[in-house]
Amino acid sequence: MKTKLLIILSAIVLAGCAGNTIEESNKLEPVKIGVLVPLSGGASAYGEEMMMVLNHKNQMLETPAELYFEDSKCEAGAAVTAFQKLVDINGVDAILGGFCSSETLAIEPLLAQNDIVALSATSSSPEIEGKSKNLLTIGYSDVVIADTMAADIMDSDKIAIITEQNDYNVALKNSLEERLGDKIIANESFEKNATDMRNIIEKVKASNPEVLILNPNVGDTSINLLNQLAESQEFFENVKLVSQETYVADDSRSQAPELAESMTLFAAPSLDSQEVTSFIESLPSSVDTLGVFYSATASDALENLVRSVNDSRINQTSVQEELFTKPLTGLSSNGKSFDGNNFLQGIEAGKYVVTDGKAVLQ
Amino acid sequence: MEFFLQIIANSLVLGTQVLFLALSLYLIKAVSKIEHVALGAIATACGYGFYQGLLIGSNVMALLFSLVVAFTFGYLSFLLLEKFYKNKEPLLGLIVSLSMGLLIEAMIAIVFKSSSKSLIEGILPIVDVMGVKFTLPGVYTLAIGFVLALAAFVLVNKTPIGRTLRSVSENSSLVSSLGINQLKIRKSVYIISSVIAGIVGVLAAMNTSLTPNMGFNLTITAFIALFVGGSSDIKGTIVASFLLSLIPEFLINYAPSSFEFTNSYRMFFVFALALIILSFKPRGIFSKNIRQS
Amino acid sequence: MGYLFTVLTRFFWATVQGVAGQLSVSMAGIFLLSLSVCFSFSAYSFAILSKNFEFSFWLTFILSLGLTSLLGFLFSYLYTKVSKDSFTVLALSSILGFDAFVKSFDGLTGGVLGISGILRPAFIGKLQSLVIFSGLIVGIVLVMHYLVVKSSLGRKIRAFKEHPVALESLGTSKNSVSRFVIIWGSVISGIAGVLELMRLQFLDPSFGGIPNLILFVSIAILALKPKLSSVVLASMFVVFVPEIISFLNFPSQFVGHLRTIFYCVLLIFLVRQVSGKFTISKREI
Numbered sequence: 001m002k003t004k005l006l007i008i009l010s011a012i013v014l015a016g017c018a019g020n021t022i023e024e025s026n027k028l029e030p031v032k033i034g035v036l037v038p039l040s041g042g043a044s045a046y047g048e049e050m051m052m053v054l055n056h057k058n059q060m061l062e063t064p065a066e067l068y069f070e071d072s073k074c075e076a077g078a079a080v081t082a083f084q085k086l087v088d089i090n091g092v093d094a095i096l097g098g099f100c101s102s103e104t105l106a107i108e109p110l111l112a113q114n115d116i117v118a119l120s121a122t123s124s125s126p127e128i129e130g131k132s133k134n135l136l137t138i139g140y141s142d143v144v145i146a147d148t149m150a151a152d153i154m155d156s157d158k159i160a161i162i163t164e165q166n167d168y169n170v171a172l173k174n175s176l177e178e179r180l181g182d183k184i185i186a187n188e189s190f191e192k193n194a195t196d197m198r199n200i201i202e203k204v205k206a207s208n209p210e211v212l213i214l215n216p217n218v219g220d221t222s223i224n225l226l227n228q229l230a231e232s233q234e235f236f237e238n239v240k241l242v243s244q245e246t247y248v249a250d251d252s253r254s255q256a257p258e259l260a261e262s263m264t265l266f267a268a269p270s271l272d273s274q275e276v277t278s279f280i281e282s283l284p285s286s287v288d289t290l291g292v293f294y295s296a297t298a299s300d301a302l303e304n305l306v307r308s309v310n311d312s313r314i315n316q317t318s319v320q321e322e323l324f325t326k327p328l329t330g331l332s333s334n335g336k337s338f339d340g341n342n343f344l345q346g347i348e349a350g351k352y353v354v355t356d357g358k359a360v361l362q
Numbered sequence: 363m364e365f366f367l368q369i370i371a372n373s374l375v376l377g378t379q380v381l382f383l384a385l386s387l388y389l390i391k392a393v394s395k396i397e398h399v400a401l402g403a404i405a406t407a408c409g410y411g412f413y414q415g416l417l418i419g420s421n422v423m424a425l426l427f428s429l430v431v432a433f434t435f436g437y438l439s440f441l442l443l444e445k446f447y448k449n450k451e452p453l454l455g456l457i458v459s460l461s462m463g464l465l466i467e468a469m470i471a472i473v474f475k476s477s478s479k480s481l482i483e484g485i486l487p488i489v490d491v492m493g494v495k496f497t498l499p500g501v502y503t504l505a506i507g508f509v510l511a512l513a514a515f516v517l518v519n520k521t522p523i524g525r526t527l528r529s530v531s532e533n534s535s536l537v538s539s540l541g542i543n544q545l546k547i548r549k550s551v552y553i554i555s556s557v558i559a560g561i562v563g564v565l566a567a568m569n570t571s572l573t574p575n576m577g578f579n580l581t582i583t584a585f586i587a588l589f590v591g592g593s594s595d596i597k598g599t600i601v602a603s604f605l606l607s608l609i610p611e612f613l614i615n616y617a618p619s620s621f622e623f624t625n626s627y628r629m630f631f632v633f634a635l636a637l638i639i640l641s642f643k644p645r646g647i648f649s650k651n652i653r654q655s
Numbered sequence: 656m657g658y659l660f661t662v663l664t665r666f667f668w669a670t671v672q673g674v675a676g677q678l679s680v681s682m683a684g685i686f687l688l689s690l691s692v693c694f695s696f697s698a699y700s701f702a703i704l705s706k707n708f709e710f711s712f713w714l715t716f717i718l719s720l721g722l723t724s725l726l727g728f729l730f731s732y733l734y735t736k737v738s739k740d741s742f743t744v745l746a747l748s749s750i751l752g753f754d755a756f757v758k759s760f761d762g763l764t765g766g767v768l769g770i771s772g773i774l775r776p777a778f779i780g781k782l783q784s785l786v787i788f789s790g791l792i793v794g795i796v797l798v799m800h801y802l803v804v805k806s807s808l809g810r811k812i813r814a815f816k817e818h819p820v821a822l823e824s825l826g827t828s829k830n831s832v833s834r835f836v837i838i839w840g841s842v843i844s845g846i847a848g849v850l851e852l853m854r855l856q857f858l859d860p861s862f863g864g865i866p867n868l869i870l871f872v873s874i875a876i877l878a879l880k881p882k883l884s885s886v887v888l889a890s891m892f893v894v895f896v897p898e899i900i901s902f903l904n905f906p907s908q909f910v911g912h913l914r915t916i917f918y919c920v921l922l923i924f925l926v927r928q929v930s931g932k933f934t935i936s937k938r939e940i
Contacts, residue, residue: 040471040476042476044471044475044476045475045477048475075861076855076857076858076859076862077851077855080661081665084657084658084661085658085661087657087658088656088657088658088659102767102857102859102861105769105857106771106855106856106857109772109856110657113781113782114657125768127768165626165758165766165767167768167769167859170761170766170767170768171768174768187622187624188624188625189625189626190624190626191625191626191758192767193478193573194625195478195570195571195573195576196376196570198372199369199373199615199625200625202365202372203614205365219477219478220571220573223480224571227485227486230485231485231486231488231495232495233485255483255484255485256484256485289477397740397744399747442923442927445931449930451930451931452740453686453739453740453743454929454930456743457686457872457876457922457926458922458923458926458927460747461869461918461919461920461922461923461926462919462923464865464869464915464919465916465919465920468912468916468919472909579751582747582748585744585748586744586748589740589741589744593740623759624759626758626759627759628755629748629752629754629755630752630756630759632748632752633745633749633751633752633755634752636744637733637745640736640744640745641733641736641737644736644741645738
């Protein structure tokens with residue numbers, strides 16, 4: 001009896017999976033966008049905020065799209081399964097994502113097979129460049145940050161780096177190692193989401209660096225790291241602290257303001273136009289984790305994907321062609337284009353210095 | 363020298379955290395022969411209970427909440443695992459305990475979200491002891507850990523209570539015939555172990571921050587320490603807890619730079635150490651070779 | 656159809672992994688928790704060999720299984736040296752140890768960035784072909800498992816769990832039985848790892864690990880009876896039911912944890928059900 005029940009259950013599932021739910025796209029059908037975001041795991045705070053931003057932006061579009069969210073967990077396996085579900089069950093016209101670079105790289109081989117475009121708002125691994133042209137990203141490449149950061153600290157011969165073992169941070173570290181070479185005298189890393197970095201800090205102190213590059217991920221580890229560094233504040237007052245976008249948000253430095261004063265940060269350029277400010281203020285809740293830049297890129301990714309799908313239907317072209325051949329619109333990508341690359345061109349890193357508790361663009 | 367001493371100090375704090383959990387594991391193993399690996403998740407849950415109490419507004423509430431959580435999960439553990447003691451299936455008990463631990467962590471992540479919480483905002487107060495810095499929660503951890511280790515050692519090895527504890531799992535029918543209520547003893551031990559785990563959950567969270575799976579790596583290290591030290595030898599468990607914290611740190615910090623050992627190698631070294639020690643001393647580091655008939 | 660094929664591929668490798676779990680946990684009573692390490696190790700071996708050498712798919716496949724069997728041999732040696740409890744500790748901690756190894760030796764394994772662009776050979780280039788190929792592999796593994804179960808070796812394996820003293824008195828070495836179970840179980844897990852790798856074409860430290868452990872232990876406990884149908888049905892249940900649940904509209908904070916919650920509750924329930932029936936109870940004098 002149990003066996004029969006199980007077989008019937010399996011048959012129902014298989015029938016459901018096999019049922020071709022892909023409706024034929026036509027001009028009258030709403031645009032369907034599949035979104036890959038981490039809704040669980042360490043990156044879930046980003047995913048939740050991104051979902052909020054996209055839902056809000058969607059309401060602002062002339063013709064809102066149907067958004068289908070799937071949990072990619074910042075993991076390759078989950079991203080691939082989620083991708084297949086979006087394409088086959090939901091019949092989406094395009095993918096917004098992946099969020100983490102590992103997800104984006106994992107779905108890349110599937111894009112051409114399924115004749116679908118993925119536009120990521122956040123992925124930044126240099127490995128994305130050179131992949132299939134169905135994979136595009138409007139987040140800036142780690143190479144941009146590494147180039148600008150390395151140029152700024154090239155005069156020093158004693159550089160230490162502390163990195164979180166996360167795909168974004170390790171990719172940035174690798175880019176920095178290529179540029180700085182032997183100038184790096186201490187190169188420590190800690191596990192993703194680790195909470196106790198005190199021994200690493202001691203090891204870095206023992207190397208007596210002139211410059212310390214802090215390379216944790218945005219969120220809790222960055223706050224923990226800064227707090228634990230502040231326990232040796234008298235030592236680090238004489239060391240130049242450098243970091244990336246992690247410490248741009250004032251909240252990330254609020255618990256150790258004295259140590260963070262004069263910290264140099266390299267991140268996406270400041271987006272302080274009236275349009276961006278109004279958009280951020282109109283959001284139903286704060287984007288402390290995702291940040292202003294990635295909220296803007298998420299909004300732009302949705303806007304441009306929906307526009308491209310609509311245009312492809314009207315012009316009888318592909319979504320990829322529409323994205324590739326026309327300049328983008330939006331808060332951060334206005335007027336920019338891909339110029340044959342996977343990364344959006346024309347995004348430069350901004351240099352900020354923390355002055356009186358605020359990250360000030362230089 | 364300062365660097366060396368500071369590494370030892372930080373590793374001692376970490377080792378004491380492992381010791382708390384290893385002692386809890388030891389006590390449960392002593393009465394029921396089951397490795398209750400969910401203790402790390404229970405420690406985390408107590409940390410969140412403490413956090414919730416702080417949100418309500420007072421330290422007393424925080425303490426009360428965490429105690430209630432410890433008691434609840436201790437009792438729940440007893441209810442879940444007692445069957446495996448009776449059926450003499452400790453490895454199945456391990457599977458259930460592991461599942462319970464993962465379930466607790468998932469529920470914490472759902473209720474409190476995955477982002478970390480701080481029990482103490484801002485920079486922790488530092489205690490300087492002859493140039494070596496300890497955080498205040500780290501000092502509490504060391505002090506309470508020392509007292510606990512001493513008390514456990516004396517209790518288990520030198521008192522009738524300790525003898526009773528050990529005999530409950532060795533010969534339950536004999537213990538019953540002496541009029542000792544072994545069910546009550548096991549229940550009490552599960553609850554006390556959960557309270558001990560809860561203490562380390564709160565202290566570890568104060569020293570760093572509170573995340574849903576902060577207890578997992580700590581539990582695995584404690585689990586390894588239990589066997590490396592000898593699962594029936596409390597002295598071995600205490601020593602192994604510190605060995606498995608100190609040795610990897612020294613390897614990471616003092617190996618030649620060409621090896622490029624970083625902090626992420628820690629669990630790999632813990633595993634390698636356990637492999638080496640258990641290969642030569644299967645019964646624990648202080649075990650003697652016993653003639654087997 | 657891609658989603659169907661994805662789910663089917665997952666079902667197939669879960670069945671293969673379930674066979675390894677049934678053989679070691681249910682039949683032999685060896686809590687070979689390191690099977691998930693073998694799953695990941697085989698995939699990494701395949702990926703590293705295919706990226707660095709230009710061997711054919713089959714040669715790479717065989718080499719990676721060969722390396723996995725060596726790993727299995729190491730675990731089997733350890734099993735004979737240490738106590739059961741200590742072996743369980745080492746097997747469980749090997750999962751974290753391997754994870755740390757993979758993240759740290761990034762020159763070899765790609766570290767947290769992983770290894771991308773692992774190409775499928777032309778004959779399984781399409782997902783549909785991969786499904787057929789996986790189905791064939793599962794068929795072969797099931798046939799071999801059937802032959803083992805029905806043979807005298809299968810009886811020896813069950814005797815190893817139920818009455819090891821009787822097994823020894825009949826002239827069969829316990830060590831040889833345990834060695835076979837561990838090595839063969841490791842190789843079968845390795846096959847599952849390569850099948851999943853072929854589906855993903857990408858590898859990073861999140862591959863395998865504790866979720867894989869929970870998955871195959873669930874199948875092993877569900878498939879307590881040494882029958883092929885038990886493994887297949889158990890795999891169906893463990894793979895398809897979470898997929899059905901994921902179609903229900905849960906709030907977003909639940910979505911990512913559903914699978915973990917499902918497997919853990921299932922395990923707790925099942926293990927409590929089978930307690931007392933796992934081994935034949937000895938008559939107490």
